[in-house]
Amino acid sequence: MKNKQSHFLKGSFALLLFVMLGYMVKFYPEQLTNFDTPIQTWLRGDLPVALTTFFKLTAFFTRVTVLMNTPVVTFWVGVIVLFFVWKKWYTEALLLTGSLVTTGLVVVILKHIYLRPRPALQHLVQEGGYSFPSGHSLAATLVFGSLMIVVGQRMTSQVGKVLVQFALFLCMVTIVLSRVYVGVHYPTDVTGSMLLGFGLLQMVFPYYDRLRFEWRFKSKQK
Numbered sequence: 001m002k003n004k005q006s007h008f009l010k011g012s013f014a015l016l017l018f019v020m021l022g023y024m025v026k027f028y029p030e031q032l033t034n035f036d037t038p039i040q041t042w043l044r045g046d047l048p049v050a051l052t053t054f055f056k057l058t059a060f061f062t063r064v065t066v067l068m069n070t071p072v073v074t075f076w077v078g079v080i081v082l083f084f085v086w087k088k089w090y091t092e093a094l095l096l097t098g099s100l101v102t103t104g105l106v107v108v109i110l111k112h113i114y115l116r117p118r119p120a121l122q123h124l125v126q127e128g129g130y131s132f133p134s135g136h137s138l139a140a141t142l143v144f145g146s147l148m149i150v151v152g153q154r155m156t157s158q159v160g161k162v163l164v165q166f167a168l169f170l171c172m173v174t175i176v177l178s179r180v181y182v183g184v185h186y187p188t189d190v191t192g193s194m195l196l197g198f199g200l201l202q203m204v205f206p207y208y209d210r211l212r213f214e215w216r217f218k219s220k221q222k
Helices: 002-025 028-044 051-054 057-068 072-087 090-114 135-155 158-181 187-219
Strands: none
Touching: 002 028, 002 090, 002 187, 028 158, 028 187, 057 072, 057 135, 057 158, 072 090, 072 135, 090 135, 090 187, 135 158, 135 187, 158 187
């Protein structure tokens, strides 16, 4: 019970921060300029030729960001879900599927509430619709966050567990940064998405963990 309350507290706090940020986006977007602009300048700047050519940042980020495009993420998440089902990890498959479905539903609703235009920068990838929250960033937070949970529960090697979870975290952060770099999102868009994703995972985790325990208990009785 205490563990459940801890997850709810963390989730509630993250969701509260998201609501507060969303309020600023909706009614006082100009107040967020002091946060967004320095990060955009630091990460992307005016795309200096020497930097982008030497480190190949443009090519890297424009390719990485595609991993969370709807057809692509649906495919590779679907493959992982099928693997979980094959392993009879049904609760894990449900968690991962739910994360992707939730992203699609929540983003469509929230984008039409906040109606935030995309940044007036050169877009390195084609993207339509509104800016807040970032669908790619929310999907990355929920999907990679779910995979981190599964790894934490299923892997027995502590070293392997830490390495895989760290790799998943890096993937998540890279996707999030790519959305700002390619010019289709403000830093506050991706920040809001990460807060929302973290909050949702924290709120769902106690129910997922309980269901996982019950299904494992029933399978052992058969």
